[in-house]
Amino acid sequence: MEAKNNMQPASKRGTNGRTRSAKWELKLYVAGQTAKSLQAFSNLKVICEEHLAGEYRIEIIDLLQNPQLAKGDQIFALPTLVRKLPEPVRKIIGDLSNTERVLVGLDLQPRPSAAAI
């Protein structure tokens, strides 16, 4: 589980040195270290560093280890990024490769229809 080791420090890095009440609380649900989940994590990291530097905390939840957690956040697709904070809760599924849509999903950017042209 080398990849996992890559990811966990990352999540810690997100919270490291920050107050408990980070403004952005994100949860990334994955199932093991698949290509998609690794991709999602690295994409997320880039986006967060770019837009939310110092204000975010990422928690990685591996459903293979904690399958019961899927129910609580209504996870059905993987990978899924859940924005727990700020409210309201938003869900973004996929490997987060479409940055535009991730930003829309995180409410960091208005919907494309409104932002068109």
Add this chain to the structure above:
Amino acid sequence: MRSTKSKPAPFPKCPTGIHGLDEITLGGLPRGRPTLVCGGAGCGKTLLGMEFLVRGATEFNEPGVCLSFEETADELATNVASLGFDLATLIAHKKLAIDHVYLERSLIEETGEYDLEALFVRLGHAVDSIGAKRVLLDSIEALFGGLEGQSVLRAELRRLFRWLKERGLTTVVTGERGQATLTRHGLEEYLSDCVILLDHQVTETVLTRRLRVVKYRGSTHGMNEYPFLIESDGISVLPVTSMDLKYGVCNERASTGVPDLDTMFGGHGYFRGSSILVSGTSGTGKTSLTAHFADAACARGEKCVFFSFEESAAQIMRNMRSIGINLKRWVDKGLLHFHSVRPTTFGLEMHLVKIHKIIKQFNPSIVVVDPVTGLLHAGTPFETRSILLRLIDFLKEKQITALLTTLTGGSNAQEQTEIDISSLVDAWLLLRDIESGGERNRGIYILKARGVAHSNQIREFLLTNHGVELREVYLGEVGLLTGSARVTQEAKDASAAMLGRQEIERKQLLLQRKRVVLDSQIAALQLDLETEEQESQQLIAQEKLKVAQWERDRGDMANSRFVNQRSHEGNGRSTKANGGQK
């Protein structure tokens, strides 16, 4: 069921525990495979799926998992509570797990490649946590509405069903019916082992739910549309036509409850397990006859169900009391069960399902349907006939003696029932009016009785305050007489007979008298004769005496003359000799 008995099933089946469905599918759903249950909104897909899980958990010790995409666990629990299923308890006992998958497209942003692994994780976790053998996916099509990536979804569904198969989970997948396809999103493409279609039709304001097994790979199954009921204890599917004519027969007889009628049936009554039709115009006593039969059966300790489509139970009991039949005591004892319902309450099939259900619950040896023609109100004659065929079939299979009454209209030919079921029944009693002399009387005869040497006589049928009585009808020179005409004629005959008797007596008396007279005459004549005889004897004796006297006198004279001659001529002897010759 037949095929499972005679030869091993092609593959193991998983009994659903749903009334009738296991019969149609000859044992249940394909074990370890997914089954698609599709149908329009409100046709009972979810209920069927839930019952499959609940029955599995309670009756077959197979825990189940419900992955619900539409309703929450609480909503589901409330919905099926009306069927008597207690989901909370089952969940507490780890017999059932419900996972609600909530999908809201507007809250989900799709940002690249993904899969539905989380669903697998959730399902797998739920299955493992209770050791589930059964799964319900209700309704997985919600995914199509919740996600954009349809191609991903299709690939994932394929994987999901394969995954379910690999884990040997018997699964029910529900799907909304599409315009031209079985399901809106073509689920049937992935689920080809077994497809069950639910449907509901409204004909003349009456709703009938139907179920059809569209496909069952590797197994025979009932092909027809089967009506089903959603009732307080779950779903009942009615396997309407039995596969073959193979019921056992019984040589035992059951009394009709009317001794005279038993006599007409060769002295023993109806065959057990046979179907008897009692037809007649209104007011001919059909119900009374059935009440007798029910009464007699209950008196023997047998159970009886009385289906009434015209009168309420209380009404029948009151009316029958007027002819001396107390049915209430049997109801109180639990031997008699009334089921009175308006024919129009629900569709024909529903009636049949109901009847099936009650019979299965109550397990009677005798069933009365009064009148079967009432069912005509719930359907066309053709449908009614087919329903009755199915009913009779079912009753025969169960070896239940059935008494069916049918009302014939006054204008119809009497020997024709309106729904033309005469060929289906084993015995047919015809009650008819006999109108004569300003009176209307009842007559009864046996039109047919398969396998019974029955009477060919028309008998008069009387409803007395102690029940039905049969009388010989009067068949004399004047023809068939009933009622008061018969009574009058009988009185006439009786008086004629009495007159005849008196005449004979009179003649005998006369003869005797004559004999006495003649005898006395004979005696008198005899007496006369004797008198005459006596007289003549007397005369003879007198005459003899006279002759003797005369001779004596002559002798004396001769003597005296001889004396004279001897003294005068001297030859007295010759004179004496002459005198002797004289």
